[in-house]
Amino acid sequence: MTSPSTVPVTVLTGFLGSGKTTLLNRILTEQHGQRIAVIENEFGEIGIDDALVIDAEEEVFEMNNGCICCTVRGDLIRILGTLMRRREKFDRILIETTGLADPAPVAQTFFMDDEIGSQLRLDGIVTLVDAAHLLPHLDDEKPDGVENEAVEQIAFADRIVLNKTDLVDGAQLAEVRRRVREINALAEIHEAVQADVDLAAVLDVGGFDLSRALDLDPAFLEEGEHQHDTSVGSVGIELPGELEIEKLNAWLGELLATKGADIFRSKGILAVRGMPERYVFQGVHMLFDGTQGVPWGGEDKVSKAVFIGRNLDRAALEAGLRGCLAQPVPA
Numbered sequence: 001m002t003s004p005s006t007v008p009v010t011v012l013t014g015f016l017g018s019g020k021t022t023l024l025n026r027i028l029t030e031q032h033g034q035r036i037a038v039i040e041n042e043f044g045e046i047g048i049d050d051a052l053v054i055d056a057e058e059e060v061f062e063m064n065n066g067c068i069c070c071t072v073r074g075d076l077i078r079i080l081g082t083l084m085r086r087r088e089k090f091d092r093i094l095i096e097t098t099g100l101a102d103p104a105p106v107a108q109t110f111f112m113d114d115e116i117g118s119q120l121r122l123d124g125i126v127t128l129v130d131a132a133h134l135l136p137h138l139d140d141e142k143p144d145g146v147e148n149e150a151v152e153q154i155a156f157a158d159r160i161v162l163n164k165t166d167l168v169d170g171a172q173l174a175e176v177r178r179r180v181r182e183i184n185a186l187a188e189i190h191e192a193v194q195a196d197v198d199l200a201a202v203l204d205v206g207g208f209d210l211s212r213a214l215d216l217d218p219a220f221l222e223e224g225e226h227q228h229d230t231s232v233g234s235v236g237i238e239l240p241g242e243l244e245i246e247k248l249n250a251w252l253g254e255l256l257a258t259k260g261a262d263i264f265r266s267k268g269i270l271a272v273r274g275m276p277e278r279y280v281f282q283g284v285h286m287l288f289d290g291t292q293g294v295p296w297g298g299e300d301k302v303s304k305a306v307f308i309g310r311n312l313d314r315a316a317l318e319a320g321l322r323g324c325l326a327q328p329v330p331a
């Protein structure tokens with residue numbers, strides 16, 4: 001049984017690049033009078049998301065190098081334990097999962113661990129959907145026994161934010177809605193641009209629907225194995241020196257135009273010659289843009305980039321980024 005004094009936990013999920021960090025930043029900046037502890041998990045060999053989450057008063061815990069739904073679940077339980085010992089410091093907890101996480105094992109944590117269950121309560125699973133890129137991921141054929149994360153994320157959602165409606169026309173939006181409804185008949189759907197939703201709709205869900213989770217997966221409350229699609233991986237690159245913006249744009253443009261179907265997500269915090277600020281690069285399949293980040297000041301200029309997708313060619317990606325250096329250095 002949960003008592004009213006339990007701390008609510010929101011799990012923010014959604015496929016790679018769907019807008020989770022955008023929503024998180026909105027939650028951290030809007031005046032809602034609540035103190036929020038954030039647990040962030042990212043998929044990728046190099047941590048980049050910490051630099052993309054706005055500097056807030058809130059405490060942000062990072063969990064890298066593994067997927068929250070399996071290998072780092074122990075880390076999640078440890079961080080939650082730490083938070084419970086300081087529970088007077090915050091009003092709620094928000095967990096942002098990687099874009100490749102199955103939210104079910106994360107949700108299970110709140111029902112299977114007695115100590116956690118007695119102090120924390122899962123308020124809801126909020127799933128972000130990228131209206132422009134969802135459909136191919138839903139139709140992605142997986143090997144036997146490997147679940148489709150995009151489907152699982154929608155199936156277990158209590159609330160769905162149908163994001164990036166600016167990128168699709170009415171017909172595509174209707175089709176995405178129809179497919180989402182097919183997978184999840186009950187969750188409220190909120191359409192959004194830049195995850196601009198009424199925060200009450202995502203923060204005060206009022207209770208994860210355990211009975212629906214059990215309908216979806218009768219073994220929900222049992223410890224079980226699940227498998228990820230091993231053809232999807234990440235390549236992280238760290239490169240000292242400065243890049244030339246023209247070369248970078250030409251390389252990324254060509255790369256994503258030709259390989260963007262398989263490169264699901266790309267992001268980078270890059271050092272560009274002549275630019276005192278960090279250049280923040282964000283790509284989702286073939287769409288990409290760049291914005292100014294915080295100034296380098298006196299720090300060493302090291303670019304960091306992460307590519308996540310299917311059958312990535314590490315050597316080609318490394319050579320490609322290296323080829324954008326203002327003064328190429330031999331490998």
Ligand SMILES: Nc1nc2c(ncn2[C@@H]2O[C@H](COP(=O)(O)OP(=O)(O)OP(=O)(O)O)[C@@H](O)[C@H]2O)c(=O)[nH]1
Nearest residue numbers: 016017018019020021022099163164193194195282
């Ligand atoms: N056009 C458009 N772009 C958006 C919208 N919402 C977010 N984006 C952009 O999409 C990219 C990915 O957004 P994020 O919020 O980083 O997505 P994410 O789900 O946290 O990504 P991962 O953590 O890598 O899975 C960024 O470049 C955002 O600026 C939207 O409604 N419309």
